[in-house]
Structure formats: structure tokens, C-alpha cells
Amino acid sequence: MTAVSETPVTAFEDNDQSPVGYGRMLRKEDPRFIRGKGRYIDDVQLPGMLHLAILRAPMAHGRLVSIDTTKAAAHPKVKLVVTGAMLAEKGLAWMPTLSNDVQAVLVTDKVRFQGQEVAFVVAEDRYAARDALELIDVEYDMLTPVIDVRKALEADAPVIRDDLEGKTDNHCFDWETGDAAATEAAFAQADVVVREDIVYPRVHPAPMETCGAVADYDGVDGKLTLYSTTQAPHAHRTLYAIVAGLPEHKIRVLAGDIGGGFGNKVPIYPGYVCAIVGSLLTGKPVKWVEDRSENLTSTGFARDYVMRGEIAATRDGKILAIRTNVLADHGAFNGTAAPVKYPAGFFGVFTGSYDLQAAYCKMTAVYTNKAPGGVAYACSFRITEAVYLVERIVDCLAHELDMDPVQLRLKNFIRPEQFPYETKTGWVYDSGEYESTMREAMRIAGYEELRREQAQKRERGELMGIGVAFFTEAVGAGPRKDMDILGLGMADGSELRVHPTGKAVLRISCMSQGQGHETTFAQIVAEEIGIPPADIQVVNGDTDQTPFGLGTYGSRSTPVSGAAAALVARKVRDKARIIASGMLEVSVAALDWEKGAFHVKGDPSKSVTIQDIAMRAHGAGDLPEGIEGGLEAQICYNPSNLTYPNGAYICVVDVDAGTGRVKVRRFIAVDDCGTRINPMIIEGQVHGGLTDGVGMALMEIIAFDEDGNCTSGSLMDYLIPTAMEVPDWETGFTVTPSPHHPIGAKGVGESATVGSPPAIVNAVVDALKPFGIRHADMPLTPSRVWDAMQGRPQPPI
């Protein structure tokens, strides 16, 4: 392991490099983005294209009595009006969710959340489509909504999912992990037990580009081309084939450029299906692009876990066990996108980065009259919630023991020699040097000096807080024996073709939403075969052009697809070696590879470059016996395990004692994501995730009033942070490669989103220590901080 510090980047010259392989370089995709030449869903314009708008339910729970579309259909520019009843005739009123539940495409019986899709209009332009929505007359009978998750299972709670046969309550699923008895035994022998109720409120990914689709059905050759905002084009294509009964080879999904996903663009939304139906029925291309309010109120939310955390320890700070009970709000339909065997995602990593004797989690998931979803916002399949829980409860323990939170963590970390380490909930952590990573963060922060400053400020009545969090993620789903989504294994394909002149095209199955795949994947291939990244085109997001794979979410691109890219490049290099042996007239064993060329061992002057080899592979000359022409390969990579990135985060806040306002003064993030492919891109991902964390910790919540009206339906109400709320990020890193990953890399895209909220909350709670505060829930708005200072912290829901 190496530990290298990074000072905040003030000069960018070092980014403008052209590594043949790993290293800093500017993103290949950025010229088109910064020139406004990206191709997002709303940029798609097709001849004769019509526009679709969706009528949404005004209440959270209500029975559909009647729906009259006569006036809307009579609008001069309207081509089509479709209701749930019409879809039901075609067997399309309901569709499967990614969690083996079903979700209404359009309401046929009753409304189950405010903003649910009731009918749609297809018109000549989007203005007419929107106007015509107001001409649809719908009569509803109001029903009492289930909004408070804690009351969802009460005997007299109205049953939301009466569409499910025999359903008499709002129970969604139960799930448990760990060993209840062993955990109870560990708690029984503990000197100290700390309990805390911890809420991770519902938040929303709110990508800059909302969701949308353009469906173009060609009635002559029976081919559906679907442009859509999807993080998983191949999985979507297969599901459309299954749902709509269209032959899979006649469906082409094109994702184009995606303006941010964060998990919001993993599910299939009713709007996509409506666009397809609209095109099938009109024979024209049909565009649907949701507006901001539709995105916030109806698409995949994140979190919404009400957790009780319990931690048991000895008096001197050895953590024995962690136990948690979780009440999970899944909204009206279980739309969670997670591997099927993991209904709670990877929440099982709630044991954190610590060597425990026992752990146990019991979870109950319920339906409520809220939008469906549940895995989104860069959460790594619920690891965000798990890490928040453990890092908060460990701080609560530090509070009770009156121990420095860093010292408590250092005392309990899994030690380097314990890897691979199997946790008490069955996860096999691949590698980590937790103490070194923690100490690197402390060094950058000047931790001891910060504590001295805090002590002085406390004497003056000033509220300064220092928060620490250490996370371990489990990313890169996943081994296909354990992990599938609706039966589709979570492996990823990759194809590499080297053209005669030595340029190459790499086709990958995952899908960039801004992560920089066109650059990172070109660098992965460059590192393996020595072709400069500029000469490698990376194709993603077109199911007709790329191999099958499950897409990009849960930080899985580099762990899975990145591995596939490296391995397919090695396969090409292996073939190149054989061709080179023919060209140099020596055996393959007599060749040495130096990035970009083979030379004869002991005689570097006898050498052929990869470009020479590519031309030979496509040329007229002889090739070694048994070798076909061409220089290309294809593989499908099935990971043997997840990768476990980790990191140490330290946050410094100042709280205005008079107003409760929190100022994040400093934030130090030391990440260990194994091998670093493009440090600039990693830093960008970390910066973005940290900013997300500030949002969640301090301001974001999708809130509902008691009638189930979503009160966070616009960006005036749902606050996301701006540059004004964030400090200059201070990033650093350690490098502990993943032992099982072909290039030792681990996923990093969500690390900062996972790790930063507990660091910020821990800092605010630390600042409020003079008030005797041990816990306060997010979002820590000025009002909620002030409430905590008055000794009455309130849960946000």
C-alpha cells in the first residue's frame, strides 16, 4: 500500500496529459458536453414525432370512479387519449417491477400515490398535449391514505394493495440477516449498550435531466427503436420483450447521453411504456419527457428507512455486536432495483468496517401511499443507509464512553491481516488498510490541532464540530450465482476490435450517465494494449451495438464492466502476441511485452508495435498457423466477488449558536478504491458525492403532509446544495488493490455519497455536544438544529 497526499487542486495543467493507460487526462466526452453538443433525450427529433403528456392523480389514495376523455380527444391537435381501461384490454395496464412486484402503468382501479399515472394524451406538440390533460374529466372517491410508515401495519390501516390476491394488510416483506441468538448473547455480556432511533428520510436523486423516452415503432419491419434515459439499456430491452411481447431482436434501446442518473434511471417507468404504446397505436414516433415536478413526485426515490440501532461494547471501547431493526417504507409498489435475493439491497454491510463478535438485522418493509422506488441516489444498494446507521451508532457509543470517535474506530477496525474478512452477516471483504487510510485523513485534517481549536472555541461558547466517518462499501454486483435482476445475471460483456491502422473500438454493456466511461474505459484498454486512449472509441448505450450486460448503477461499471474491458484487451493482446511471433519469427515465449509493442527477449531492436500487428492481422501477409485474420475479441465477465472500497472522511462544521445554521468549513475525504485509473475523474466523482452528502445531511427531504400530498415537488421545495454550501473539498487517497479484480480496481462512484452524510451529521452532533445532544436526524436545517439545541430534536417523519 502507498499513501500519497493530495493538496487541493488549484492548477489544472496536470490534467492535460495523455497517458497511454492510467493517469490524469481530460475527459474525451467533455468537448461535446461543454459545447452543448451532447445528445440528451429531449434533443431527439424525429420526422412526424408526436408528444405525450401524462395525467397524474391529485390525491394519494382514491378509487377511480369514472374517466371521460371525450373533450380531450376532441382537441384539434390531439391524436390519442389512453386510459388504464384501454391498456387493460391489451393486457398492459400492469407491469412487473424490478423486485417481482407489479406496478400500474395507468390506474385501472385506484390511485395509490399522489402523482400516479392515470391517463395519457398524444398530441402534435407538447403544449397541446399538456393543455388536453385539463380536458380529461376524472371522478375519484377519496380514500384514507397511509402516510405514516409507523402506522402502516396497524389493524385498521386501509389496505393499499388490494390488487394483490388475498392481501389484507400493508406488509411488503420481512428480511433478516446475521445471528439473532449470538447477537443477544454478545449484548448480554456487554458493559455498555447504546440504542438510538435513526431515520434516513426519503430523498430523491433529482438528476439534472429528468426521465424521458422517444418510442419509434416501425410497423413495416416490426422494429421498435426506443430512445430512453436508462442506466441499463440491455436489461430494459429484455424486460420490454417480456412485458410487451415484442421479439427482443426487434427492439433497439438507445440511451444517448444521460444527464445524470444516480439510480433514478434504473427502473422502467410507466411513462416509457406509455410512449411505446403511443407509438404502436399512432404509428408515429412519440416523445415523453417528464417535467421536474413529475420527476420529483413519481420516480424512484431513495432511502426512507426508520432504523433502531443498538451497539454493545466493553467499557474500554471494544465493540462486540451491532443489532438493528428497520422499518422500510417502499411506497405503493415495491419498485426497488436490487438483486432479487437481496430485497434490502446490501444493507447487510451494516457491520461497517469493524471486527465484531456478532450482528443481527431484522427488517420489515411496508407499503404506503407514496411513490415507489427505494434504491437510488448513489446508494450502492442500501449501503448508504447501512453506513449511516453504523457510523452514527458508533459515534453514539463514543459519546457514551466519552471516547474520541477516531480512537474508538481505530480500536475496532478489521486489521489488514484479517482480509479476506468474512463479516458476521456473510460478506467477504476483499482488502483494506483501514488504519492507514484513517490516519491519512487525520494527517490532512490536522486532527489533533482541530480538537485543540474546538476546545478553545467551546470555552468561548462557540459551536464547532468535528465529524468522522469510516465506510466500507460492497460494490460491483455481482457474482451471477448470487445476483440477478429478474433472472438476468449480473455479468457484463465487452467487445474490442482493433482496426487495421491500430485504432480501436470498445463496446461495453454498462452505461455512462456522466461518469466518464468514454475516457476511463479507453484508459483501461490503453493500459493493457498500449493504444492511446484518444485512439480508442468507447461505445455504450445502444443495444444493437453492444454486448449484453446489466448496466451502470451500484458503482458496478469499473468492478464488472471495467474488468471485462481489461480482460478482453488481454485476449486481444494474447492474439497479438501470436501474430507478433510470426512477424518476428520467434516463439511466443521469446517475446517480451512493453506497453504498445512486443520485442524479442534480449534484443529490443527487433520489435513490432500493436499498430504493426493490427495491420498484419488485417493484411495480406501470412499469419501463424491456426490464427484467423482480424484483431478482436469478446468476453463476458462474471465477477467472483464484490469489491470493497473504503474511506475515511472528516468534516469540520461551525454552527451559529443564534440561528442554528450549519456551515461546513472543511471536508477531508480519503478514499481507497484500489487501483486508480483516472485520478481526475475519481476526484470529480468524489466531489459530486460529497456535495450530495451535504444535501442529504443538511437540506434534502421528500416530505408529505398528512393527506399524502408531496410537499417537495419542485426545486424550490426540494433543496439541493449549491456551490455556496460546500467547502473546497480536500481529497486524498490510499491504494489497496482488490485481490480478485483483474486490475485491482474497486468502484468509487458512490463512495462519497455513502460516506459523507454520517461525517457531516457526526460533526453537527459533535458541535452540539455542550447541549447534551447525542443524535439528531437529517436533514439538519437551521430550524431542526435549533430544535435540537432546545433539547427537543424531532425525527423528520
Add this chain to the structure above:
Amino acid sequence: MQVPAPFEYERATSVEEAIGLLEKLGDGARIVAGGHSLLPMMKLRLANFDYLVDINDLHDELGYITVEADQVRIGAMARHRELLESNELGAAFPIFADAERVIADPVVRNRGTLGGALCQADPAEDLSAVCTTLGASCVIQGRGGERVVTMEDFHRGPYETAVGAAEMLVEVRIPLRPNGSSAYEKVERRAGDWAVVSSGAAVWMDDGVIADARVGLAAVGANTAGLPEISAALRGQAPSEELYARAGEIAARSCDAATDTRGSADYKRHLADELTRRALRRSVARINERA
């Protein structure tokens, strides 16, 4: 994309023409200035109008900031950015720059206008609180000429003003008195957000005692409100922490706070107190700095 209901659009090139258009088009017409409150409401279809009368061409005519001997006159089309960047205005009333720095963001400030802000009559709107604090009056012009109303009379309730049919706000007048200063304090959940609570203060000193003082609050009542009881309590007193505390206590007691997503009623009352103290303290400090 959120799209408004259908509407027609007219562009006025003089105050006269704008008033004529309002007269001709009737109740279904609405003036649009910067548009940063009106257009979002229209896109959400919370507000629907048959006609918009665009008065942005009147910026030359109504974009002035004129500091005279005994008053400052500001045209209704003066944009936020111009208010923020005017050194003369900042010297006379520092409260303007304090407030403008925390109003929305540069994009909004480039377009939004003083007149638009006041006519929107949002209870949490900052410039309304500033004008209330400074005892401003509003010049409303109609076919029959102009009339002048105080800020108290200008705002009639949330989103309601004294501007009648076929009338428009053309100017805001602020009395200029010697030896005074002012300040604005706002708590927001995030930069660019509406105030949770804000408090403006203006203080005029005479020989070590407060000759006059005014406090205006935003986001704790139907409209931004001036608090005459505070003025009465401060007049003739020497500035002190105890005096600010008394003013804060009056502000907390007098405001009409309601719990909402921005904060609890208790918290807002506390802020009315805390921010009033801070604004008064800063106003007096500014006077002392100058002296």
C-alpha cells in the same frame, strides 16, 4: 418541461402604452417584468393569464436610481443587480446590498426588478421587507395620473397589492434622513432560498441616542411588516444590548409565525428576535464606523 397554459403576449414601449394595454385587455392581463416569480407560477399553472404585457422595454425609462437631498427615487424597473451594484444606494442604505446579496442567485438578479418584487407581494420577499423597514412609499400610475401610497397600504395581503386595474407601480421613494444606517439579516435553508425569517433594521442617531428606528420582518406574517412598537421602544434611547434584546422580544411577540417546511413557529419567533437584534446591532455599528 413545464409548460404554461396558452396566453397572448404584448410588449409595451412606454408607461402610457402599458397602461393602455392593461385598460384594453382587462382583468386577464398581467404585467411581466423580470418574470422570475410570475413565469414559474405560470409554468406550474398556478397562475394563468390571457395576456402578458411585457414592460422590459421600459427599463430605460424606469431603471433609474436617483439619490436626492431628502429622498432616494428608484424606478420600478431597476433590476436586483443594479440595486446591488449601486454605490450611491449602498452608501445611503446599506440594507439594500445586504438583502440583494442573499436574494436568489445572479441569474435571477440579472432580470428581476424592484417593482416586480414588490408587486409579487410574497410574504417572504426581501425587498418588500427592505422597503417597509425604510418607510418607503410607492408611486402607482394609472390613466388619471399617479398616486402615492405607503408600504403599509401598498401590500393588502399575500400576493395582493394596492395596484388597481389598469395601473402600474412606477417608482419607489425612500426618505433620506441624516446620521442613519441600516442592515438586513436573513436565515435561509440554502443560498437562493426564500427566507425562513428575515429582519431589516434602520436606525437614525442624534447625539448618542436613537432618534428613530424601524424594523421590518419578512416570512412571519401575511406581508412583510413594520413594527411601530419597536420604533417607539427605541426612540430616545442609547443603543445597548439590553435595548436590542427588548426590540427582539417585541419582534418575536408581534410576528405571526407558522410552522411549515422552512421551520417551526417557535424557531421563527426565535429568529425574529435574534435577527432583529443582529440587524439593529449592525445598523448602529455602521453609524459608529462612519462617525
